[in-house]
Amino acid sequence: MKISKEIKAALIVILGVFLFVFGFNYLKGNNILENDDVYYTEFDYNALSKSSSVTVKGNPVGKVKDIVYDINSGKTRVSFTVDDNIKFSKNSTIRLYKPGLMDNNALAIIFANDNQYAKNGDFLKSEVEQGLVDKLTGNFSELSTDLDSTLKSADTLLINLNGLVTDTSENGLKNTIAELNSTLKSFKNLSYSINGVVSKNDENIAQVLQNFKQISEDLTVLTTDLKEAQLSKSIEKLEGTLTNVNALLASVENGEGSLGKLLKDDKLYNNLEGAALQMEQLLQDMKLNPKRYVHFSLFGKKPKRYDAEGNEIEDNN
Structure with a gap:
């Protein structure tokens, strides 16, 4: 048997009313299904x-x-x-x-x-x-006592608060509020001044921020370059080079090699010193007797000769 939509709707309404009545009574503590x-x-x-x-x-x-x-x-x-x-x-x-x-x-x-x-x-x-x-009874009595004590405390608090409000001295609430109001006004004026400075230098601040941004980007690029350059390996190579230099300087200090002998051999130093002295004497003699060393003749005349002491040697030929 096919049930029509109207019957289904009626059954749903009846069921809803029953559930509502049952739930309402259940919440009130009455279960209509119990006997x-x-x-x-x-x-x-x-x-x-x-x-x-x-x-x-x-x-x-x-x-x-x-x-x-x-x-x-x-x-x-x-x-x-x-x-x-x-x-x-x-x-x-x-x-x-x-x-x-x-x-x-x-x-x-x-x-x-x-x-x-x-x-x-x-x-x-x-x-x-x-x-x-x-x-x-005891609970109500205690409640009454506590309430009386609370009311007395509240009355005392209100009296003290009223005295604080009406006090016009430096420690009074009125003076404190006035000082607070003055402070707030000063802070308000300071805020206006700061806003004015910021407004006037808006372009400069924007430029500073742009420069800071550019510097940050440059530092980022520099950090990346240093990372890619493998700085640690370069430092290791530098340490190796310094080690070799230290070894070379140690060998020189010990008189090893040509440079070490040059620095440590006293005979070579004395010879160089003597050679320098003779060079100096030679230059001095060239200044005093240039004719001994430079001979010039337009007609092919044979140059004169001199001995070690600078005396002219006669030619017998």
Whole structure:
């Protein structure tokens, strides 16, 4: 059988409404699919919330369903559900207690030893755990004391703050605000001046930045060239050359080779010194007696001869 689109749409709407109702009641603590029995009790004040636990010997067997304040009696009427598998006497007591330090208040079923079983809708008597009311009262008392102390501190703080605001001396808030305002004005003027300088030198700053960029690029190229030039190998070669030079200088220092003998041989030095002296004497003699060394004649006349002392030697031929 083919189902039409209208029927499908109706089913989807009905399912949506059911899910909405179920979810809304579930969030309120009511599960419409459960068949738990509902019971009632009342207290002089409300210390519960919806969905608070209902326990038997510490084990959860139900939860609070609704809380209503009865204006006529001045009491808080509480309805709660219990698993229908739990059987207990209608003379049992519903105790309001606190399970733990960080837990919310809960209800506990204190069984009565008889066979008069409670039925759905029965009203059960209640009690409050001993000390719970005192704790609540003490908490409110402590809260009141702390609040009073806090208000006194706040009043003192406001008085001191008011005195600080109205103080017109050098240490007062007014004077401090005035100085701060003056400082801000000076800083504002300084900012304007800096902006003016920057605006006037905009082109120069741009040129400086361009130059800095160019220098950075040149340094990058130089670094690349040095890297490609294998500077470490050049340094190694230079170290080898310096080692050879040191070895050569050591051999010269030891008098080895021609240069070493030239520097270390005293006889060679003396001979060179004597030769230099004779050269000097020869040059001196050439200055004093140039005719001994230079002979010039236009008619082919035989030049005169001189002895070692500079005397003319007569020619007998």
